[in-house]
């Protein structure tokens with residue numbers, strides 16, 4: 001599956017990031033999001049593939065583009081036979097977040113990126129638009145920390161795995177009222193907390209790399225972002241667990257349906273029989289081959305943001321593959337019109 005797809009998806013996230021970065025700091029989160037969606041879709045539809053969006057911008061009625069179920073790629077077009085033999089190509093599932101951290105882009109803050117994950121059909125958990133309790137940690141702690149344990153216990157285990165004192169650990173938590181007790185517990189245990197307003201995909205993946213000074217992600221964010229994070233962490237060998245959260249009382253923000261009972265019924269309709277199941281990264285991204293790609297929109301822990309110069313832009317992306325077992329940082333200069341100069345540093 002990988003071969004040229006690995007290269008093409010870099011361009012997909014790059015184009016989305018460039019489009020969105022033009023709206024950085026303009027206070028218009030919906031526009032920053034919309035242009036990223038359009039750019040991602042346009043580039044995706046030039047790829048020789050039979051793709052289907054399994055995590056996207058919403059259901060068909062709510063989202064005009066990259067909606068769940070939308071088919072993407074040249075080989076899904078009505079006139080596909082003129083371009084390819086669809087039977088020869090495997091069907092692939094795609095999870096996208098063209099602008100992960102729309103508020104971050106709108107307000108010119110760090111940590112936003114264009115991101116996607118790909119696997120063969122059925123290889124990504126089609127997470128409902130619910131919340132998810134998440135625990136991400138470095139490879140050394142994989143399978144040793146556990147979302148069912150308390151934050152205090154997990155920090156002790158994490159310290160042992162990383163050969164650090166708990167005081168030397170940094171935990172990222174989303175700054176939300178629902179995390180008041182969690183934040184206090186982490187502080188009481190002696191670790192340090194980095195609060196983020198948005199963008200927990202970046203935080204989760206940062207746990208997969210040493211040197212980021214992020215040792216864990218704890219707390220509740222969105223479920224679709226959990227699947228995308230799991231795809232990357234599965235390839236990196238990091239720890240990722242997620243548990244769907246369906247009780248509005250627990251979440252305290254956002255819209256996940258009116259009642260706990262209603263949400264439980266919705267999950268059942270979707271075929272999720274055990275709503276409290278804890279999913280591992282392998283269950284959330286179970287495909288034989290998993291590819292992950294992200295491109296920084298604003299600067300982040302792992303990637304630079306988009307930098308414009310006269311006539312072009314420079315981007316930094318990350319492509320991770322379970323097949324080639326690589327995590328590639330790709331630095332690209334995009335020459336859009338005759339530039340006055342191309343800055344290399």
Ligand SMILES: O=C(COP(=O)(O)O)[C@@H](O)[C@H](O)[C@H](O)[C@H](O)COP(=O)(O)O
Pocket residue numbers: 097099100101102103174176197198199200201220221222223225253254255
């Ligand atoms: O910060 C985020 C926003 O993503 P996006 O809408 O694509 O810009 C995500 O990283 C979070 O995972 C999540 O969407 C957030 O936690 C939603 O929670 P809340 O703001 O409390 O409703």
Ligand SMILES: [Mn+2]
Pocket residue numbers: 097099100101225
């Ligand atoms: Mn997002």
Ligand SMILES: [Mn+2]
Pocket residue numbers: 033097098099100101102
């Ligand atoms: Mn988004």
